[in-house]
Amino acid sequence: MNARHATALNPARERVLDAAMRLFTRQGYFNTSIPDIVRVSGVSTGSIYHHFGDKEGIARALFEALVNRMEAEFDRIDRSHDTAAARCRSVIELLFRITEDEPDVMTYMLFVKHREFMPEMAPVCSSQPFRHMRRMVEQGMDSGEFRRQDPMVAAATVFGGALRLINLRLDGILERPLQEYLDEVWDCAWRAVSGT
Amino acid sequence: MNARHATALNPARERVLDAAMRLFTRQGYFNTSIPDIVRVSGVSTGSIYHHFGDKEGIARALFEALVNRMEAEFDRIDRSHDTAAARCRSVIELLFRITEDEPDVMTYMLFVKHREFMPEMAPVCSSQPFRHMRRMVEQGMDSGEFRRQDPMVAAATVFGGALRLINLRLDGILERPLQEYLDEVWDCAWRAVSGT
DNA sequence: GTCTATATCCAGATAGAC
C-alpha cells in the first residue's frame, strides 16, 4: 500500500483517505463506520466531517484521486509507445503491477460497487480510464494493427482475459503473481484481434 | 424477471426471495431494509424472520437457489454437446440470454459483492458454476481442440470477453442485445485458444 | 405460519469549546 506515502506527508486528509481505502476495500463501504475510520486514521470525527462533508464525500474524493492517477499513467503509456498493440499490452502490464503492489487500489477501482453508495455516479465502465482503453483499441483498428470489428467486442476481447485474471488473483484463486501470466495472456489477446 | 413464476406459486418464501433479488440488485443489499422487503413482497417482518432467520439468511437462500439453477443448466449443456468448444459457446449463449431476460439474476450471480454481507462465503469465482466453466476449458485442451496452455489463462480468455460484454450491457453501456454479439465474441475466443 | 407492536443498538451527523 502507499502507507509510507501517507505517513510522509502527514495531513489529516491523506490519512483519512488511506484508512478509508483500506477499510472500504476489505470490509466494504457499508461495513465501515465513521468510528472505524477514526480509529484507523487517528483523525477525529469532527475533522473528518470538516474535510469531507459526509461519509460519501470520502468515497468520492478517493475515487477521484484514483481515477486521476490512472488517467495520468495511461497518458504516459500513450506517449511512450507508438503502436496500439504496445499500448494495450503496457496497460495490462500496468494493471497487473498495481494489482500486485497495491491490491486495494485495484479493488477500489474495478470491483467496488460505487453506485451503491454514490448514486449519482456514472458506471465505472464509462469512467475516463475505461474510455481511454477502448480508444486505444479503436486506434489499433484504424491503423490496421487489429482487424476491423465491433469496437466494444474488440475492447472486451483485448482486456477481458486480463481483467478476469486480476479478478481471480484478488479473490485468492491464482497463487502466482500476475506478471508471470503476462506473456501468455497477451498472446491470447493478440491472436484474437490481430489483423488477418 | 420470474415474477409470473413467483406469483403462480404464491408462498411467502418465494415472494420474499423475488422481492429481495430485485431490491438487492437494484439498490444494493445494505440499502435494502427489512421494511423495504416487507413492502415489496407483501410478507410481514415476523414471517420473514420465521423463514430466513435473519437478513443474511435471505441473501444466502437466494444465492443458493441461483447457483443450483446455473449448475443444472450447465449440466444440460454438457449433455447436449460433445465438443468442448460447443459447450463453451453454449455457456456464453446461455449467459447472454439470462442477462437479457433476467438481468437481476445475472447481476446477483456475477456482480454482487456477496462477501460483504456473507463473510463466511467463498469467492464467487470458486463457486460450482465457475469451476464447471474452467473444467470445460480444460477438457478442450485434453481433447486437443484448444492448444495447451495455463488452464487459468485459457479459461479467462475463453470467457473473459463475454463476461466483459455482460458487464457493459448491465451497466447500460451497450445498447444492443448481447445475442447480436455472440458470433463475433466467440470468433475472438476461438482464434485465441484454438489448437494450432 | 403469519401478523403487529416494540425493544435495542449504533450508525451518521452536529455543536461548540479550544
Place this chain on the structure above:
DNA sequence: GTCTATCTGGATATAGAC
C-alpha cells in the same frame, strides 16, 4: 482545523397474540 460529547433516526431483530 481539530477535538469531545451528544443528538436523532432508522436499522435489525424479538415478543407474543392469533
